[in-house]
Amino acid sequence: MEIVVCIKQVPETSKVRINPETNTLMREGVQSIINPFDMYAIEEAIRLKEAHGGKVTILTMGPPQAESALREALSLGADEACLVSDRAFAGSDTWVTAYTLAAAIRKLGPVDLILCGKQAIDGDTAQVGPSLADQLGIPFVAFVRRIRTVGSGELLVERMFEEGYEVVRLPLPGLITVVKEINEPRLPSLKGKMRAKKAEIIALGRGDLEVEDPFLGLDGSPTRVEKIFSPDLRRTGVKWQADAEEMAQNLVKGLKEQGII
């Protein structure tokens, strides 16, 4: 099975905090990591390969330093990695990201299954996967929590929804986006790390892809960030440090007055 996993390098937001004085984002040496949801996509792809044979190619679009994310994925057991990078791609919204990734996938050759994370933790949109499927004209299932069976030319998967899950048949080639419940990602092996260090990365730029300029990067993006601001997280709340009974009574009184309980 030819598998492509789309991953994104994101800032590890645990270290991003709001500066209370200036009310802006503070970055204390924020690390770049592979989007956590994409780790599950990588793991699932490697498991499929181990069970059914084939090849796993990791694909990312991003600035040159996204190469480190690709090497990390290689160290986990992926076979190939491809970096789609060009100034012309900067500032892409989800529509343009899907458009560009679709062109890269066509360039890479025939594929049976594409895996994406449920969403990236920087933009939190969850739109690239479904949109990519549409650009490639292939069926997809989002929010997959389990691959039940792998048949000839199809997968049986479980898709989450609010009240439970649905069993869906997905003909291949197809695309799935995965949630955290699907597996437990492995750690890289020493051998994997060595191999990843030396591996050749496929580099694709503007000139390598069949894309049209008006649909690229920030200019090509239908959506635009008009404004960005800090949410007002801090509340003018009260804080008590007293006898448990007294605090409990004050709380219940307050909640009753606000009509909440």
Add this chain to the structure above:
Amino acid sequence: MAVVVIKEQCNGCEACLDSCPYDAIEMVDGVAWINEKCTICLACIEACPVEAIIQEESTVELPELDRGSYSGDWVFAEQRGGRISSVVHELLGAGRSLADTTGEKLSAVLLGHDMEAAARELVHRGADEVIYVDDEALAGFNDGPYASVLSDLIEEGRPSIVLAGATFMGRSFIPMVASRVNTGLTADCTALDIDPETGDLLQTRPAFGGNIMATIICPRHRPQMATVRHKVLPAFPNDPHRKGEVRIIRGLDKTRMDGRTEVLEVVEEILDTVNLAEADIIVSGGRGLGGPEGFKTVEELALLLGGAVGASRSAVDSGWIPYSHQVGQTGKTVQPKLYIACGISGAVQHLAGMQASDVIVAINKDADAPIFDVATYGLVGDLFQIIPQIIRSVKTARGQV
């Protein structure tokens, strides 16, 4: 288009360096310089105290949009098992005020089967018109047919705005619809407004795990599409006297119903899955509970208040409670009327999932825990003493003791 520094204006204060989540700003000769890591997220523009960072305007000639040929606001009326989802009432509330601002018509689009009564009721909930596509193939959700039918309707009807719930269903197939009709889509919005000057839809949403808010526009494409977070915008009050038109479409071309994917079974797990997104009250527990038994106390309080049980990732990772209860960046995003955090430190990833709750109560023995920064009521002390007292007080207040 790019983000650039006006060198003459930069005073070298370095405020932008800390604001950049991508490490894309360096100091060169005492002034800021934006390197190739920039993703044009615009965080630095806001951080700059002297307005030395700007977004350069595009030099590419872009086609003009014929705004006049699009009109009307549409709401996708999601249904499961023939029941309209409650988020639809909120979408109609939001859509109603947008439509009243622009003086346009508000339509609800319903895809389903045997739902005529429910279709009519959408008028009472704020719609001027209901477009109801009745087909057996649309009774249950399947991405392919839903995307085909909705994109066909959009291409024909040319609405100016299309809203859908940021539910599993909406976030599943709406990106496909947007891609098909070649327009932008803003995910998981928490506020919607009309720009009084341009008439564009201002779509505000959290990003970076709720650490920043962004207002997104879609200036050159129509329709302007957004998925909207549940339980954030007020619903339109039910008014059985409202009048409106119901258009029923039947006998659609079967080829549009070809989903390729096929839903074989729908399994409801009500018993062991808490619908945190729907709950008005959530009592959550973290590592401070000390073990799975700790959740008994939390459950008791939740039960008493008629709420659901949430958890931090630490509690989930320790195996004290299933993942379906996890609140936060890699769990669920919730916005109840009341969120009670017990023994949770308040890491940003947890806050990302609950900080928009109306009232937050924090119970933690560490007075400096960051959860207190977002709390409406902070109770510093041992949760094992405090929660039983809360339970007692609630019962007393209700005359149950």
